Amino acid sequence: MGKAYYTIAIQPEKCNGCNDCMVACAQKKEGTTNPSDARLSIELGEEALAKGFALCRQCAMPQCVMVCPSGALRKDEETGIVSVDETECVGCRLCTLACAYAGIALHPKKQKAVKCDLCGGDPTCVKSCKTGALSLVTAGDLYRRWGDLEDLFVPGMSFCLGCNSELIVRHTLRRVGSNTVVATPPGCVAGVGAVGVNGFTATKVPVFHPLLTNTASMLAGIKRYYNRIGREVTMLALAGDGGTADVGFQSLSGAAERGEQIIYICLDNEGYMNTGAQRSSTTPFGAWTSTTPVGEALKGKTRDAKPLPVIMVMHNCEYVATACSAFMEDYYQKLEKAIEASKKGMAYIHVFSPCPTGWRFLPSKLIEVGRKAVASNMVPLWEYSREGESLRFTQPVDNPIPVEDYLFLIGKYRHLSREQIEHIQDMVNERIRILKALVKE
Amino acid sequence: MINTKYLLIGSGHAALSAIDGIRMQDENGPILMTGAEGRSPYSPTILPYVIAGRKDPSKTQLKDEAFFKTRKVIFMEKDPVKVLNSVMSRAYLESGKEVSYEKVLVATGAVPQVPSIPGLDDCPYEVLRTMEDALKIREKAKKAQSAIIVGAGLIGMHLAEALSSLGLKVTVVEALPHVLGTYFDEVSSQMIRQSFEERGVKILTGCLISKAASGDGVCALSLQNGIDLSANMLIIATGVRPRTDILDEYVKKDKGILVDNFMKTNVPNIWAAGDVVQCKDFFEDRMVLNGILPNAVQQGIIAGRSMANDNNVKPFRGSIAMNTFSFFGNKALSIGQVNGSDNNSDLKEDIILSSSSVRYQKILYKEDIIRGVISINTQLDPGVFLRLIIDQISVHEQKNLLGASSLKAGRLIMSARWR
Amino acid sequence: MYEIRFHGRGGQGAVLASKILAKALADEGKFVKATPAFGFERRGAPVAAFLRFDDKEIRQFTNIYSPNCVICLDPTLPRTVDIFSGVPGDGVWVQCTKKSFEALSIPKVIKKVGICDGFRIALDVIGRPITNSVMLGAFAKTTGLVSLDSLFKAMKSVAFRDAALEKNMEAAARAFDETRSLDLSEV
């Protein structure tokens, strides 16, 4: 359990549909050159990026193995390869019903299940792929790759136990790298000493406190000068919702409008969490904060959260995305796009950042809170790029769980009345409707 | 007395999946699994293949010793639970041992349902649920020339093919108007039937049995429509019922053990999964029996994770009827709601039918969402379609392509949703 | 020190006229200081601008309250604004008008009057009733304190909008030709 195994990963945007992988596989497995004999398949759709893949993921908990009544399928605990013992297969095809990736099929002649076995660990298809669309990775590979990147924050910063922002900022700076100037305005990240305390610094890159109000402006000034002298240096903002959606909004808005080349990460913990949990404009309706308290007359915040990421879409940004630490791969992919986009203009990522301290839930529930926020559509994960000209859900939620399943995980919502919950559910439904309208069919 | 944290009663797919479910969250909590037959775990689904000689009965084991060892599971192969005392959290085994558990999963599966037919009790009939049953039928079939199978469900039809392939003259008697009526519509059912009949299997549908008799190595059935049948073997394959007899009265049951979407019974530390449960239906608000292998696996995982306090476990989506069925080299598939005509008049059908060969496909939609699929010998990925149904993915744009080129369309839609 | 006060309406270019004249005088070696009276730039509102020049350095940056010369860019303005306010005597008045000397009411403090039908010239040449360049030509003719060439040079250094430099010079030149002056001390 918990071991990371190899699997073949596909990057659809790199695939040109040449079929080399399928031919190579067919040759190796069947001695033919007929792509339909291959253990993987790539179908081309009408649009350039539309591709239909059929390929085994060598799942960690393979459903095909679990449903096989014949004991013919097994996952090697060492290599992770899911393989078929053809002599034991009776051809019942229950495995094909269990696999959502079309990764296993019945051999038309032998009437036995056949599937990719990674060629024992050195897959022919990957070697044959000239565009780099196919690669052999472990699920853990990604994490290991991230882990191998240098953590450019020092250890021992005084984040709260289970802080989501720490997770995000450390990962972010790892990926963005050392040729970077980091701005972290007053807020949790700065408050834990990200810029340093009393003469000691907390990062291995240049870092500074902008004002709560001018993060994007200051970065814009730095970037413009580096551009002027012909040096490519990345500008990274790690700001909270106060410095972004509230007093910092004008400078952000102006910088986005002017297309300043900045990666702006907003860590939205829905309030001023480092100074005693006061309300911000991204605090959701009904939430308790120290300035929207719960009493006889008032029951938490009376207004809905400002939908900042959507606002940023309409702001001349090159790239806008929402993210959540419960979906780190999703975040990393967005981060990579943001890095690219920031070479042309502003890349804005709005990271949902649950706060165990200020929201009142156990640190151990952090990821669960994130998952349920996404599963309930409280926090839809999407991205927009100016090039793509359309908004795209990266973790579509077709059957959202009721928002109360999310709300009741968190202390700041404990007092909510039925009417308040309904209001939040209505708001969530309405915002999803608006977002969907921005998706180009 | 044996103490354990997790007791798993049964050794089928549900119980085995529960092991992995528990171990996702709890790496070391003691697990005890009890089997009834003194065999390595196997699947009843494989039994027709054993009878047909296509599967070596000694090679049916689903999991080897290493599986239990790496997962730290104690498997007592032949210690069936006799009674479960839900109040004391104790299981009393037939061997006389007592097991004290913190949490228990009841995955006792099902037992054959035998209809009451006058005279049947005196006949040497067979049922097929255990390996012993299979071996017995296989032995008998070696000496027999003919067999009557009562019930044209999956087991009955599987058996009919198996026995027919062994050279027996097979007659199938079914009370309902069609074979495999649960899974296939009239057209596809007729195609399957025709295929059987072409190979000499006699199929009598819409026939009720009035009495049974035996003597001289021959079993005889009288049907209500006046037909008399006789054969060397009589096999009853009229379905199964959940095996709930070990439970006391505190555990709520209807036809099966009633469970919620996390496979929990009304008793806080008792879970149930697999063929023994009665659970939510996927499409409709009702509690249904659930004798379907992939559902049992799903339930087992959910039950295991729930037992180990995994807060992120997603609830069971509800039982969906589904099966793959192979007959004489043909491939049939059924998922979800397949009959639009009955009480589901809002379903729309998209049908491809080939008259020249055995080829048929029907996709049922409710608006833009797929509700069911029947396929006989057409190309599609069953698992992809199952996922499209479960996730209720709107396929408005791709409807035409889904009907005409199901394999490609399904893969395109699914791939677009992966990351 | 010689002090000039421009009167005009917003849009007629009184402030620009003071700037041009300042440049022209500076070019002729004079020390100059010019300031506009400040207000919102509403079209049609009365505006004023002030200019001092001298052969020695001028230090004060203030408005002008007792001008030696009043230049009025608009024919209707004398009816609403006391353009002669503070003129101490022996004053010079350069007025945009199509009236004759006889039709003007000339106060006692004015010693010399220059008139020019600036509107007609501006409309003829520039196409719009902007009289600043015209009245600079009239001022040059009336007073002889600045040469037309210096004015042209100054105009060239000012960024005229719509590239109307040529037309403005033409208008100033025509005004120079058409301006008639009356010396009351000789009467």
Add this chain to the structure above:
Amino acid sequence: MPMSIVCDGNEAAAWGVARAKPDMVAVYPITPQSSLAEYISQFVADGIIQADLMDVEGEHTVLSVLQGACLAGARTFTATCGQGLAFMFEPYFRTPPLRLPIVMSIVTRDGITPQCVWGGQQDAMTVKEVGWIQMYCEDVQEVMDTVIMAFKIAEHPDVMLPVNVCHDGNYLSYGVSKAEVPDQEDVDAFLGRKNTNWHVALDPERPMAVDPLTGGAGGAGPSMFVRYRKGLCKGMQNALRVITDVHADWARRFGRPWAPLVEEYRLEDAEYAIVTIGSMTGAAKDAVDEARGKGKRVGLIKFKTFRPFPLKAALSSLSKVKALGVVDRAVNFGWNCGPLYQEILAALYHLRECIPAISFIGGLAGSDLTVDKFNMVIEETEAVYRGKPGPTEPIWLNEKD
């Protein structure tokens, strides 16, 4: 050959900027600074200024982008006034402790409310305590020259502080006069090699944390904070010397000897003096000349550098007379007098004797400080010199205009 032009103060400032060759300029228009913003934009458009022009959405961002650019090593310039300065105040008051040598013109304007778009020094005077160097100009040419000199002062290693070059809204912003634009090579030679962020930088090639949390009740924090504060004060005091040196250097190179800190006019044998600041001084000098013509022994003391307050230079001049009339173009509400007057009183404490002084407040909201007004100032001051008890309240010069 220096180019001779006739221009207003805003254009003169823009020419100063052009000759100083900044890397980045950011401006947000506001009356009466707008034409300065326009000149700069036009100069950038015409290639006269080869700087990155940041056309941003407000003064707050104006100064913020310049702070960023400056931290990366850029020479920067901006200009504002009045409400724009108020809106800019948040980044404004951290610029000095960041030790960023930004040069900013304040085209001084009176404060609201009542609503007012005209000149007055209320804006600059209101922000005088936060560590910017402030120099007030008298004349169009001085505006141009001082803008150039400001860069050299700001970027001096002993100073490293931002500089405000203040010129009066209306009278200097729009006031036209002859001016000389110095040759580029001469200015280049004067300013020397640019090195704006030798001290504090945001550069991945030499990572440092700019502005870490500093302070608290114990540990290294408080002493470190005091060190920062004392450093800033030292930079301010160093600036007095540097301003003087730079003005001397300017006079040597360009032949225009502006008084760097305090200017004395006809003070040598004066019995009493009037004290001025900014563009009012011209008319004041004319009034002094007139009075002298009538045999009155009056002199004038003009403050060019107001921050840091040139205490020594001020005392040297103030101690030469026996009565003072201080004319302010702004109000010190807390003391019911003009702000310069208040500073003069503080300076006078350092003399062992008491010199009577009157506070005059005039020129508010664009009102005119004419020679006549200064005649009155001289009369009142003379009366006090002659022994009449001074007024206990300020005299409002334009009260009856």
